[in-house]
Amino acid sequence: MSVTHIPVSSRSPFQPLADGVEVSRSIADSGVCDFGGGHFRFVADGELEGTLDYDEVVYVLAGSLSVTVAGETSEAGPGDILILTRGSTATYRAVAGSEVFYVIQPKPV
Numbered sequence: 001m002s003v004t005h006i007p008v009s010s011r012s013p014f015q016p017l018a019d020g021v022e023v024s025r026s027i028a029d030s031g032v033c034d035f036g037g038g039h040f041r042f043v044a045d046g047e048l049e050g051t052l053d054y055d056e057v058v059y060v061l062a063g064s065l066s067v068t069v070a071g072e073t074s075e076a077g078p079g080d081i082l083i084l085t086r087g088s089t090a091t092y093r094a095v096a097g098s099e100v101f102y103v104i105q106p107k108p109v
Contacts, residue, residue: 004032012038020046020096028107036107042094049091054104058082063098067091 012029014022021042028036036054042063058065060076067074067082068091076082084090094100 002032004030006030014039014041018046018048020044021048027103034107035103035105037101037103039099039101040092041099042096044096045094046096047091047093049089051089052084052086052104053108054106055086056084056102056104058084059101061099061101063094063096065098065100066093068093 006026011026012024014024017023017040021040023038023040025036025038027033027038029038039061040048058067058076058081060078060080060082062078065076065080065082067076067084069084069088074082
């Protein structure tokens with residue numbers, strides 16, 4: 001058993017993911033567990049869409065996040081949690097300045 005501490009100063013650098021969206025995969029990059037995760041931040045108004053090969057928990061840290069799955073949209077703000085199930089086709093939308101923390105299982109290979 002162990003505890004791994006990833007201070008802000010040591011988390012993985014943010015990298016472009018889509019127009020206006022950056023990702024830091026600090027949990028996956030740590031290599032200490034079988035799930036992934038990290039932070040998304042929206043440096044401009046942005047949108048992501050895809051079909052999930054994993055279950056995902058999203059915690060909104062700042063701004064707002066809109067997630068649409070099967071025609072149903074959920075709006076989340078700071079402190080809110082969204083849970084998406086494997087196989088969902090999701091569209092994530094947020095305005096510049098929004099940031100979320102996410103955890104996924106299983107970790108992509």
